[in-house]
Amino acid sequence: MSIVLLAARVDLEHVLIVGAVLFAIGLYVALSKRNAVAVLMGIELMLNAVNLTFIAFARFVESPRPLDGHVFVIFVITVAAAEAAVALALAVAVYRHRETIDVGKISLLRW
Amino acid sequence: MLEEFGRAGFLLMFALAFPILPIVASVVFGVFKMRPRRPDPIKTATYECGVETEGDALGQFNVRYYVYALIFVVFDVEILLLYPWAVALPTAGLAGFVAGALFLAILVVGFAYDWAKKALEWV
Amino acid sequence: MDDLGVVIAFWALAAMTIGAAAMLILVRNLMHAILFLILSFVGVAGLYITLSADFVAVAQVLIYAGAISVLMIFAVMLTPLSERDNSGNFLQLPALVLSGLVIAGVTFVALETEWREAGRGSFDTTAAEIGEALLSPFVLPFEIASVLLVAAMIGAIVIVRDD
Amino acid sequence: MSLLANWYDFRDLGNPVARLIEALQDAGLSGGWIYAISGLLGAIGILSFVGVAAVINIWIERRLIGRIQVRRGPNRVGPFGLLQPVADAIKLIQKEALQPDNADGIMFTLAPIVIFIPAILAFSVLPWGEHMVLADLNVGVLFLLALSSTTTIIIFMAGYASNNKYAILGSMRVIAMLISYELPVVLALLGVVLFAGTMSLTGIVSFQETYWSWLIFFQPLAFLIFLLGSTAELNRTPADIAEAESEIVAGFHIEYSGMKFGLFYAVELVNTVAVSAIIASLFFGGWWTYGLEEFIPGWILFIGKIYSIYFIFIWFRGTLPRFRVDQLMAFAWKVLLPLALINAMMVALEIFIWTEYEISAGIVLPIFAVVNFALAGVLIVGFGRVMSRTMERFPKLPRLVKDIDVPLPEPSTA
Numbered sequence: 001m002s003i004v005l006l007a008a009r010v011d012l013e014h015v016l017i018v019g020a021v022l023f024a025i026g027l028y029v030a031l032s033k034r035n036a037v038a039v040l041m042g043i044e045l046m047l048n049a050v051n052l053t054f055i056a057f058a059r060f061v062e063s064p065r066p067l068d069g070h071v072f073v074i075f076v077i078t079v080a081a082a083e084a085a086v087a088l089a090l091a092v093a094v095y096r097h098r099e100t101i102d103v104g105k106i107s108l109l110r111w
Numbered sequence: 112m113l114e115e116f117g118r119a120g121f122l123l124m125f126a127l128a129f130p131i132l133p134i135v136a137s138v139v140f141g142v143f144k145m146r147p148r149r150p151d152p153i154k155t156a157t158y159e160c161g162v163e164t165e166g167d168a169l170g171q172f173n174v175r176y177y178v179y180a181l182i183f184v185v186f187d188v189e190i191l192l193l194y195p196w197a198v199a200l201p202t203a204g205l206a207g208f209v210a211g212a213l214f215l216a217i218l219v220v221g222f223a224y225d226w227a228k229k230a231l232e233w234v
Numbered sequence: 235m236d237d238l239g240v241v242i243a244f245w246a247l248a249a250m251t252i253g254a255a256a257m258l259i260l261v262r263n264l265m266h267a268i269l270f271l272i273l274s275f276v277g278v279a280g281l282y283i284t285l286s287a288d289f290v291a292v293a294q295v296l297i298y299a300g301a302i303s304v305l306m307i308f309a310v311m312l313t314p315l316s317e318r319d320n321s322g323n324f325l326q327l328p329a330l331v332l333s334g335l336v337i338a339g340v341t342f343v344a345l346e347t348e349w350r351e352a353g354r355g356s357f358d359t360t361a362a363e364i365g366e367a368l369l370s371p372f373v374l375p376f377e378i379a380s381v382l383l384v385a386a387m388i389g390a391i392v393i394v395r396d397d
Numbered sequence: 398m399s400l401l402a403n404w405y406d407f408r409d410l411g412n413p414v415a416r417l418i419e420a421l422q423d424a425g426l427s428g429g430w431i432y433a434i435s436g437l438l439g440a441i442g443i444l445s446f447v448g449v450a451a452v453i454n455i456w457i458e459r460r461l462i463g464r465i466q467v468r469r470g471p472n473r474v475g476p477f478g479l480l481q482p483v484a485d486a487i488k489l490i491q492k493e494a495l496q497p498d499n500a501d502g503i504m505f506t507l508a509p510i511v512i513f514i515p516a517i518l519a520f521s522v523l524p525w526g527e528h529m530v531l532a533d534l535n536v537g538v539l540f541l542l543a544l545s546s547t548t549t550i551i552i553f554m555a556g557y558a559s560n561n562k563y564a565i566l567g568s569m570r571v572i573a574m575l576i577s578y579e580l581p582v583v584l585a586l587l588g589v590v591l592f593a594g595t596m597s598l599t600g601i602v603s604f605q606e607t608y609w610s611w612l613i614f615f616q617p618l619a620f621l622i623f624l625l626g627s628t629a630e631l632n633r634t635p636a637d638i639a640e641a642e643s644e645i646v647a648g649f650h651i652e653y654s655g656m657k658f659g660l661f662y663a664v665e666l667v668n669t670v671a672v673s674a675i676i677a678s679l680f681f682g683g684w685w686t687y688g689l690e691e692f693i694p695g696w697i698l699f700i701g702k703i704y705s706i707y708f709i710f711i712w713f714r715g716t717l718p719r720f721r722v723d724q725l726m727a728f729a730w731k732v733l734l735p736l737a738l739i740n741a742m743m744v745a746l747e748i749f750i751w752t753e754y755e756i757s758a759g760i761v762l763p764i765f766a767v768v769n770f771a772l773a774g775v776l777i778v779g780f781g782r783v784m785s786r787t788m789e790r791f792p793k794l795p796r797l798v799k800d801i802d803v804p805l806p807e808p809s810t811a
């Protein structure tokens with residue numbers, strides 16, 4: 001019953017925990033998937049979780065300029081877009097030369 | 112602000128009901144045998160103008176699609192960043208105008224590069 | 235935030251987001267994984283709205299669900315069918331442990347810290363303030379973002395084109 | 398403009414709703430219930446308009462296309478064929494709904510349902526009257542753009558789930574085309590937002606009311622870019638390379654039959670109405686029509702404007718042939734996007750001059766209108782000249798095989 005009452009409101013802690021779960025899922029996907037595109041999907045999820053916590057802090061925590069958190073999220077989205085563009089281009093290029101996008105088999109720089 | 116989004120959320124729920132209704136009606140018609148349902152292997156085969164299907168449809172695609180998507184993503188983000196600038200411009204003064212104009216100029220440089228390198232051609 | 239409607243919306247959206255993200259681990263087909271990822275992105279946008287960040291929410295849908303996912307779909311469609319599985323590698327158990335540690339650690343810190351909560355209501359409008367912030371304290375990052383994007387685009391085109 | 402606040406003032410349906418809410422408040426209903434009731438009323442109002450419009454538009458479109466092509470169009474079912482949409486709907490509902498064996502079942506069913514969400518949600522931010530808007534979002538314009546960007550993914554879902562070569566080709570084409578035309582559209586709307594100084598659609602309409610002029614007079618170029626760009630975004634005939642009956646049979650909905658196909662057919666009509674309504678409220682003042690809304694309800698004027706613009710779309714469809722993929726792409730990237738960039742820069746400069754030197758609107762706005770019209774004319778003519786020079790020409794004479802320097806295979810001696 002107390003857990004239900006705890007969940008019947010939204011505070012900073014709740015958002016942070018949601019963000020943490022999302023980040024953990026992203027981390028798991030990024031670490032444990034073979035496909036390069038899937039790894040990138042995990043990274044995007046992690047970035048989303050971080051953005052969520054930024055927004056939560058901007059909403060709840062005392063600050064003279066609360067909307068700076070939003071500006072930061074905009075920049076994170078920008079960087080994520082650039083990163084996704086280059087990373088997926090790399091995946092495509094790697095597939096061309098190695099005929100695979102399994103990150104375990106891409107071992108150009110191993111020795 | 113939340114109130115406004117909440118009303119849009121109301122509409123969202125109804126928007127889901129709107130197309131589901133005819134689908135449900137169609138299913139109900141099927142249940143009451145008012146609608147034929149006799150699938151056979153020929154009917155449910157993939158339609159390719161009468162020729163028998165060869166290979167899988169979801170094969171490999173040309174890289175030109177990817178180049179377009181690449182340029183699109185970058186420009187989309189840049190234009191998105193210009194929207195807050197557009198709203199804040201009346202109070203921004205000369206410095207704000209120059210900042211936005213510089214931003215647009217860099218965007219134009221990227222665009223000119225794409226054009227010159229023939230990345231915009233559908234080859 | 236005590237408004238019942240907002241709280242219900244928040245938890246429903248959080249469940250949707252996390253559920254869709256978890257399906258990313260389970261589904262076998264990479265294209266289904268991308269669609270679940272898009273659902274997750276939209277859910278995060280909904281969470282932003284409940285946290286009264288309207289501009290960021292719209293940007294999230296426009297950029298993540300509308301642009302980056304298109305990039306991912308094309309990247310998948312450029313590879314042949316045999317490369318489109320979503321299987322795991324040998325790191326599954328360590329990754330699971332690490333993820334559990336992250337959740338435990340963040341939960342512990344979030345619950346134990348004394349946050350300086352402002353207790354303010356939701357923001358009324360954010361786009362104009364974000365614009366002003368972009369133009370005065372963050373004007374240098376604003377310009378650098380533009381340069382970064384153009385550089386990323388040029389680099390990616392060079393990488394992806396054969397000639 | 399002060400509308401009478403009496404409940405029977407139907408010039409703005411927001412007034413009766415406000416009366417009803419006040420009455421409910423007096424009856425002692427809690428705030429949450431009142432909020433829910435007001436939301437429900439708005440949603441039902443919008444949905445009934447959308448439903449009626451989707452049904453009527455089938456008839457309007459088929460009749461008008463028939464007229465344009467010098468034939469009659471449907472005229473058997475009911476007077477003037479008015480009951481044709483009903484007959485169509487009954488036929489579609491009781492048709493056998495086939496699903497290919499190797500289709501992706503859930504996605505195949507989900508795509509025609511989900512595609513309605515962006516189409517209908519677009520109506521939530523449109524102002525039908527001064528108080529007659531469901532959700533007056535501060536980020537209204539971007540909200541609409543975000544909705545239209547999700548349509549891309551849903552169409553791809555439909556094509557991918559069908560697991561058919563034509564369908565997947567159509568959906569790849571549609572993504573490439575939609576993302577290409579999204580950029581000019583977004584930039585054109587940036588010009589509008591710059592000029593009005595707000596992203597809220599209510600704000601943009603009241604800007605036009607304040608300065609007593611429709612925005613099309615200040616933003617002719619943005620209007621043209623948005624009109625052409627949204628024709629492509631709607632997937633309608635001059636740009637319907639996603640369906641292209643003669644090339645890829647029917648594109649992304651080739652495998653759809655029965656009511657699911659009907660939904661794809663209906664969503665195109667709903668989308669067209671939505672885009673017409675966006676154009677009407679951004680460029681043609683929405684419900685505001687130079688004081689005429691004092692006599693005729695603003696929402697009726699708005700619907701009139703919507704259908705006037707819808708007529709332009711039907712006209713396009715009836716008269717223009719389909720473009721090739723490369724032509725369509727080149728048009729988006731090499732004509733519309735540069736024009737939109739120049740337009741955005743020009744508007745930014747104008748707004749900067751206006752606000753920085755605090756010139757009165759009465760002097761500066763007519764000048765802007767003249768300058769922008771001149772700029773639009775010069776740019777369109779100039780770009781047409783330049784582009785037509787660099788476009789590859791088809792060979793004037795038909796080339797024969799012997800003209801081309803290809804070594805013909807030697808006749809085998811064996």
